[in-house]
Amino acid sequence: MLDWVDIVVRSFIFLITLFLLTKWFLGKKQLSQLSFFEYVTGITIGSIAAEVTMGLERNIMHGLISMSIWSLVPFAIGLVSLKSKKVRDFAEGKARIIIKDGKIMEDNLKKERYTIDELLEQLRNKNVFEVSDVEYAVLEPNGHLSVLLKKENQPLTAKDLQIKVAPIKEPQTVIMDGNILDEPLSNRGLNRGWLNEELDKAGVSLDNVFLAQVDSYGQLTMDLYDDKIQVPSPQEKPLLLASLKKCQADLEMFALQTESKDAQRAYNKNADRLTHIINKLKPMLHV
Template sequence: MPEWLHVAFRAIIFLIILFFITKALGKKQLTQISFFEYVTGITIGSIAGEVIMGLDGSIWNGIVGMLIYGIIPFGIGVLSLKSKKVRDYVDGKGTIFIKDGKVMEDNLKKERYSADELLELLRKKDVFQMADVEFALLEPTGDLSVLLKKENRPITAKDLGLITPNEKEPQTVIMDGKVLNEALSTTGRNRGWLERELDKLGVSLENVYLAQVDTYGQLTVDLFDDKIQVASPEEKPLLLAMMKKCQADLELFCLATEAEEAKEMYHRNSLRLEQIINKLTPYLKN
């Protein structure tokens, strides 16, 4: 057999083995790599490369070596889930870089980080002024977690005393011009509803690249043809307009009637509806 066929055969074999080893070790290998996993990954790659190109060596020796380096981190991962001591030793602990608004210089030196590198990590978190930071922790994965001072944090609905409804994740109901029936049924709707909503927007199913249904049941679409303009969903604005019309009608009824009891009832309900409208306006505007 020609040499290049040997190389191709070994490359395919080890690609398959590497794939299954990586799948067994989990997605953590792709994102949060510890020191131990980093060394293991390099070693497995080196073994694979050596056996693929080293035609004089036995392919089975390489497979055994890779399996050993796959089994060991798998076992360490299982132990780490059960023991915090093992987890702290293998994965490492976080290091405080900023505490109470003050930089921990000794911790920076311990992790071999300079002030410039600290500022770079802060900029990656969209923080350009160190004085805005209350607490910053270097995670074992190398990411910097940042807690801003109270006055520098974005205002939330809770800060304003607003009660917001829970939102569910949008469901993708059309992809590449094809209806995803499972996602559509998750929203509690059917193809008939979907076709009616597409008719309202004036688009055909075949021209829809992506379509999603949000928490409020509104359908948003993106078309293959980017030159076509699609109208925004109007359910929420229409509901807001209807509520305002009802409130205006109550005021008109109040002015039109001569009966004091009816006048008071219309006025009282108009004020109640106005309060509801004021609370819902931020959520019903597109």
């Protein structure tokens, strides 16, 4: 066999082998998520593949066997580490506290061979510019810094303000590249008839829709191929809220207009009930 043909064949064999071993060995991990052991193993497997690919005098089977061993050993260690924290800490490393109660743990910083400049850079990447604002910071095994700000420096949440908010459902993409996706529609309990009706309301043709999604409230939002066309915002929630407020105002007006005490009490009672309902629904209907 000609040398260049041999190299082409070897390259394809090792390319496929590397792809399969990497997919099996690393799964969905990104490069930044690899442990030191996995990183070294990946480099070694790549070096073996390159050496056997270009070294025509080398036996291709020897290279495949070596790559398989270098893949099987980390895989076995990974299985053992699932049940043993000691093995997991040894193979993958463990998190170390770097900042506690606004104080830098210098000894831990030295153990990780981490400079103060690197620490400050990591903090700035998380929009933290003062160490004293940090309650807790942990250097993870993959090198990322996890930061918990002190309570007074954390942004306010709806829970802090004791405000009830509506639960959020996963948005479903129902149109992509002008094609209707039936499965996401059925996941939200909708059908093509509803979708076509919503498109008619917006005055948009299916062919002009690049992307359309149903949000957690069942409203359709669209992105069109023609960006010059302005798609009206969904009005279901504002209309429903306005209708409820109108009904509540009508009940109060009826109570003022009637001369019957019983009727006044009934109108006021129902107006108060509707006010209570509106207050509960406001987080869901707010836009």
